[in-house]
Amino acid sequence: MFTQWFELNKQDPKARNLTYAKIPKEYIWNNDAKEWAPRKLRPSIGRIVYSNPAFGERYYLRMLLNIVKGPRSFEELRTVDGAQLRDLFVTMLLFYNITNPLKLWEQHWEDLADDILHKKRKIINFPDLTLTDSQIKNYCLVEIQGVLHKHEKSLSDFPSLPQPDESLLTQLDNRLIREELNYNIKEMKNLHDNLFRSLNTEQLALYERLIKAVTNQEGGLYFLYGPGGTGKTFLYNTILTKLRSEEMIALAVASSGIASLLLPGGRTAHSRFVIPLELMENSTCGIKQKTHLAALMHEARLIIWDEAPMTQRYAFEVLDKTLRDILGSKNEANRQKLFGGTPLKYWIKL
Template sequence: MGTKKTKTWEPRKQRGCIGRIVYSHPASGERYYLRMLLNVVKGPRSFEELRTLDGTVQNTFKDTYFAYGLINDDKEWAEEISWEALSDDILHKKRIQLRYPDMILTEAQIQNYCLVEIQMLLNKNGKALSDFPDLPQPDPSLISHLDNRLIREELNYNIQELKAIHDSLYSSLNPDQLKVYESIIGAVNAQVGGLFFVYGPGGTGKTFLYKTILTKLRSGRMIVLAVASSGIASLLLPDGRTAHIRFVIPLELLENSTCGIKQNTHLAELLHEVKLLILDEAPMTQRYAFEVFDKTL
């Protein structure tokens, strides 16, 4: 090393350096904060001691770094970035992508798709949301449900309109209908299951009761399947189907028949999410149809 006066080289003076702390990029997370703390905390004998400040053990090296006041928390910046601003075009894009112009998404679903978009951008740059523990992670179950056309159709209702219809129907229930209504809704909400047989001659309000139950549960974003033994009866139910079409029940039924529902299909996933199944005109259905569907379940 040269001096200003003599302009000659002198040997470097040894200062008792034990070793070198390896460089760590700020994006490396906890490893970066560990490295920075090693430059601040004197004589730590363990990782726990390194995370201790004034007798309090911090959860992470990052928390310890903040506790020392060495860096300002960016929480206020995160709060200023609204998720609505990041996801304002999610619904429009999904309607085009899934070819479903009337598609309706909840806030949780929109947030989830927004996280998926962020995940894709990070993946292109060799990163992932899991590299940032402070950020929320996408829910895979919501994604699979949204990509299931049958589940989307069963959740794509105008909630406010259904609530208004339910309130009108509910106020007109007679005591017997109200008793059945409360029993069924209570069983669904408590998730205890059950089998309910509603019996009465034509014109006593069975379909009216079914509509009240359907609007109640669907307005709560629950999946309810309404089927009937015949096409005419299914038309009287909101979004009704025949049991043979909905559950792929063979028209020619034998004792050893089975439903045509395959595992891991959209219809199979739909049945996993059903909270209630309404079968109108059940006594008109052949016995084997019940047995076939029971085996499928």
Template sequence: MPTQLRAMFVNILVYCSVSDPLSLWNTHWQSLSDDVVYVRRKIAENIHLSLSEYEIKNYVLAEIEKLLNDVEKSLKDFSELPYPDEHYFGTSINRLIIEENGYDKEQMRVQHEKNYNNLNVKQMEVYNVVVANVYAKKGGIFFVYGSGGCGKTFLWQTLCFRLRSESKIVLPVAGSGIAATLLPGGRTAHSRFIIPLKLDQNSIAGIKHGTDIVELIKDTSLIIWDEAPMQHRHAIEVVDRSLRDIMGAVDLKKYPKTIRWNYYHFRW
């Protein structure tokens, strides 16, 4: 069983003076991870949950790290071996993150290629700036203005497909339920960010530290807010205050994208 193989792998690392741990890992990681997708699907209660190779490796490495810790060792003692990202160690299950990571990566890739080949010049300009900022972790506010039917929703869909195909989290929201249905995995802004129905200049969102939604927002690479100018200004200010509160309490070394905000205005 994979659990027994992982225990054997740890025993070999600790007691057998392996000359090339990385080669041992690269040769056998697939055998060590045979149960990962099954376990994650069971936890998420989603039989269609899809994990990338990167995610599977991180889950396995996290399990190996836990076994090594039991004998007062760590993967860091073997400099050749990769070390898993911190959030793969979490004992609690964040169903919101699991849901956002559950998209079929191959399907997202195919949809992205289909859409990407049909972007016009203006759409491509916005696409390139947004994607570049996401991958550079610069942060930014991107305001895209255009009349109805000019292809804004098509652009949002293309960005969602691109980032989700690479295991990044995108939160597409809209001012109305009808508009939200046009976005892949879209929801209303009130639902996603728990915006109160009665708003004034002192309103705050119902997002509390330590909850699943907070962890989801921390791991989010891009928020798409369709029809944002149709929202009351107090709704946008509520979300802004919540994001500042959430990101003000995180480690900036881990989330460097929160350090700077750049503003971009596109119009066609």
């Protein structure tokens, strides 16, 4: 019956869309002719005899028969795109006496996580997404945890194995956050070091004051005034590369589209904060609680706003009101802080 299934798949394209267990639904076994024939009466339910993982090759053959459709030979049967290695890893944890699960994980985590980056790029529709090894490992552990839960088990049942940090998932699945973190850390550090060495005394004092405010989460409003050519752009590039090299989120916005193009990773303020075009005293930004944009506001450590005087004062008032509301949802004290406690730095060009 098994080998004649290969012959059936060679001759009948319809059979090639079925796994071995599904064949009896559409075909019947003719014991005299030793062949499969199309079923004419009511369908039948097929099943494959249970095989314990300890049976080795027979068990893995059974796994393949539940996945592969229409093979015409043993070679086609054993060739599977995207083999379920994480399921196999869980099977080994559950049914084999693995003496050193951690060593097994460390030796094969790259194979187990081979499709993680591709899946995440597809899920969040971000083809240029990059993930660090630690992030990929975390996602892989979460996937393994999900398979274990189906068996009413958990990674905590295997103390030697690393545990997934599920608090990272909201950030990793949030495209807006990923875009703001999608910088080459090594390049950012090198660029920052080069810029930092060229700061003059006044720029260095401003740099240290603002970095301290961000590091200590002091919040506050800072206003930098100076004519063109005094090094404002140079300074905020230094600040941005410093924070981004340490995987912090710093939002760079401007009052006009042209000015935003001059900022690394810049956006217009109206676009980033969903500020209404027709501003009134009681207006609010269109940022809703528990959205990806709201999560981005929670993660932002600094906002740099270029050409601030070109914007109506209501824009800053609605942003202040919105950030107090959003950031205050997790920490009530933020409702009393300017811009919810996020350091905001105004920049102007003359």
